[in-house]
Amino acid sequence: MLAAQHMLSQGISNVNTEAVGDKVVIRYDLADPKSDHLFEVSLYFSKDNFSQTLRSVTGNGVGPTVSSGADRVIIWDVLRDVKELTGEYTFEVRALMKPLGSGAGAVVIASDRSMSVTNKDEAFPLISSTINDYINEAKDFKDAFQMLGLQATESRQAHGKLTDAVDQYNRAFEKLNKDRFTFEKYVASFWKNDVETLEFKSLMDYLLGDVHGVNILTLNQKISTINDIAGNRVKRPGDKKQELEKDISEEVLRLDKQLQELERRTNRILHTLSQD
Numbered sequence: 001m002l003a004a005q006h007m008l009s010q011g012i013s014n015v016n017t018e019a020v021g022d023k024v025v026i027r028y029d030l031a032d033p034k035s036d037h038l039f040e041v042s043l044y045f046s047k048d049n050f051s052q053t054l055r056s057v058t059g060n061g062v063g064p065t066v067s068s069g070a071d072r073v074i075i076w077d078v079l080r081d082v083k084e085l086t087g088e089y090t091f092e093v094r095a096l097m098k099p100l101g102s103g104a105g106a107v108v109i110a111s112d113r114s115m116s117v118t119n120k121d122e123a124f125p126l127i128s129s130t131i132n133d134y135i136n137e138a139k140d141f142k143d144a145f146q147m148l149g150l151q152a153t154e155s156r157q158a159h160g161k162l163t164d165a166v167d168q169y170n171r172a173f174e175k176l177n178k179d180r181f182t183f184e185k186y187v188a189s190f191w192k193n194d195v196e197t198l199e200f201k202s203l204m205d206y207l208l209g210d211v212h213g214v215n216i217l218t219l220n221q222k223i224s225t226i227n228d229i230a231g232n233r234v235k236r237p238g239d240k241k242q243e244l245e246k247d248i249s250e251e252v253l254r255l256d257k258q259l260q261e262l263e264r265r266t267n268r269i270l271h272t273l274s275q276d
Contacts, residue, residue, distance in 0.1 A: 012031075013029045014029045015093060017091055024085075026043065026073070026091060027072065031068060038064075038067060039067075040064045040096040041066045042093075043062060043076060045092065046090040046091075047082070055080075056078075057074055057076050058074075059073040060072060060073055060205065061093075062074045069201060071205060071210070073213045075213065120273070124274060131207075131266055131270070133172050134172045135259065135266065138255075138259055138262075139259060140165050141165050141169040141219075145165075146249075149222065149248040153226050153230050153237075153241060159226070162223075169216070176207070187200045196269075196276065203265050206262065210258060215254055225244050
């Protein structure tokens with residue numbers, strides 16, 4: 001059985017823990033009354049009396065630059081850190097507040113751009129194109145696993161195409177992840193609408209947390225299984241292929257639903273920003 005507890009001193013609440021295969025998924029809310037801080041968040045568990053940070057963790061709710069908000073997600077890849085996990089354990093999420101520095105002013109400058117963005121007419125095309133590029137690459141990522149995942153265990157060509165799709169997705173994700181806080185500052189500074197600011201932040205949380213942090217990372221981890229089968233490093237490869245095919249089919253179906261929801265939210269929010 002799994003249980004969870006949290007450090008109330010840093011505004012962590014609504015902690016929920018779920019075992020998904022050989023992963024543990026922890027969701028929680030992180031409150032910051034001023035909304036002007038980042039947090040360094042780590043995960044611990046009771047097997048070692050909360051003495052060591054768990055290392056094999058991903059998601060939008062762990063690491064040195066976690067923003068406040070609802071539904072922060074941590075995914076722990078259990079077997080990368082321990083040989084097995086049976087029995088009842090308690091997990092602890094610890095958050096250390098880090099000041100962001102000065103708030104956004106009237107002019108927001110993106111660190112990777114040679115010119116400042118001074119108004120919503122300049123900001124909107126950057127936001128829209130980056131998010132839509134990400135969604136398109138995420139769809140291609142899903143389609144590549146659906147069509148090529150099993151083939152990649154036998155065909156170098158299929159494996160190469162699958163790897164290319166993963167690389168393209170990673171580039172789109174890294175760009176959006178890097179620009180995420182800049183875009184949130186654009187919306188807050190130029191649109192000056194609290195509801196739209198919160199809705200856009202919620203969209204980024206959903207995209208980077210639910211879509212990427214849970215669904216895409218889970219599917220992406222099948223690459224190691226594909227490589228093991230292709231390299232003849234598994235026993236009973238026929239059984240392993242059947243298991244892989246089933247896992248990919250289930251994960252692709254979940255991801256497809258998430259991408260449809262992401263596209264719906266994105267279209268609504270971008271339409272609102274374009275009309276304001």
